[in-house]
Structure formats: C-alpha cells, structure tokens
Amino acid sequence: MPVPALSPWVKPASAMSVRKDEIHQQSSAPLERSPQQNLCPPGFYMEEAIGGCAPCTDGIDYTSHSNTLPSCLPCTTCKSGEEEKNGCTPTKDTECQCKPGTFRGEDAPEFCQKCSTGCPDGKVMVMKCTPWSNIKCVDQESSTLTHGEAPVPGELATMSQ
Structure with missing residues (x-):
C-alpha cells in the first residue's frame, strides 16, 4: 500500500x-x-x-x-602589553x-607585569614565566618553593594543638 x-x-x-x-x-x-x-x-x-x-x-x-x-x-x-590569543x-x-616576558598576576590582574629574570642566590628555577604566572624558584637544598608552597600537592604539614 x-x-x-x-x-x-x-x-x-x-x-x-x-x-x-x-x-x-x-x-x-x-x-x-x-x-x-x-x-x-x-x-x-x-x-x-x-x-x-x-x-x-x-x-x-x-x-x-x-x-x-x-x-x-x-x-x-587587547590593551598595550597584551597580544591576541584568539580573534x-x-x-x-x-x-x-x-606578551612573552610578561604575566598577569593574581595580585594585579588588570595589567601585565614583567617576569623576573632569574632566581636569587641559592635558589633554582622550577617553572618558567608564562602569560599567567611569573617564574617559580625553589631552595636548592630543601626543594621548597620560596613562596611557601609545597612542591608536591598534598604534602602540607599539619599542626596539633
């Protein structure tokens, strides 16, 4: 049918x-x-x-x-100091x-800041500068970040009262 x-x-x-x-x-x-x-x-x-x-x-x-x-x-x-990531x-x-060599920090997100060129004496660089973060330095001997962050996530010291 x-x-x-x-x-x-x-x-x-x-x-x-x-x-x-x-x-x-x-x-x-x-x-x-x-x-x-x-x-x-x-x-x-x-x-x-x-x-x-x-x-x-x-x-x-x-x-x-x-x-x-x-x-x-x-x-x-885009403002001066910035480049177009996507049109x-x-x-x-x-x-x-x-732009390369600068980063937008959490403390001042409204403009790009110049990246640090190197680590202070006794420190080693563990992360290069990116558009969203400055370089990261750690103590040569203890391998702890100068900003007080633990290099391995989850390794936080707990204090008992």
Whole structure:
C-alpha cells in the first residue's frame, strides 16, 4: 500500500518566526522568566526593522548567548602589553593574553607585569614565566618553593594543638 503524501495545505513552520509585539519587550528582563519569548541564537541580534534576527559582523562585534539584544556587542581590543590569543568571531569575544616576558598576576590582574629574570642566590628555577604566572624558584637544598608552597600537592604539614 503506498504511503499517503503530505496534504498540500500543511506549511512548514518558519525557523525564525518573530511576532511584532515580542520585539518591543524589555531586553534586560531575565531570560528564565520568559521561555515563550523568541530569542536570537549566538552570533545574531534582534533587528527591529526586519522583525527578526540579523547576524553580527566577524571581527567587529559578537553575541555569545541566545539574546534579544538590539545590537551585537563590540569586540574587545587587547590593551598595550597584551597580544591576541584568539580573534573575535560573531559568537565569541577577542581573547587577550600577556606578551612573552610578561604575566598577569593574581595580585594585579588588570595589567601585565614583567617576569623576573632569574632566581636569587641559592635558589633554582622550577617553572618558567608564562602569560599567567611569573617564574617559580625553589631552595636548592630543601626543594621548597620560596613562596611557601609545597612542591608536591598534598604534602602540607599539619599542626596539633
């Protein structure tokens, strides 16, 4: 028996159907509270003039989450002392890291600091400088880090009262 064909009056649903009254909703409203609201996917924004989603421009702006934003977010420009680790795409902001010979320390994460060039006398380097950490030095004899960290995780001395 042949399979009946789809009836001619059934239309496929539009992938990006947006009702005009939903466009004017507050874009700052929490998304969890309005699951019926149509959202634009990452890499797009809500373009009121066309009543639907419009794409962000590669290398210029982006959106990383589903949204109802009236425009894409501008891409971050790396600061001086930083270099681009990953470029900006329509769905992901620019990723910056410190240039070689500098690092971003936990004590001052807003700028890159110059790496130490060597260890003090009696110390040896156990880790080179990376964009996220200065060099690490240990005592030549005792093999303990100068910052007071144990070189092997889990080897912490416990004190009894």
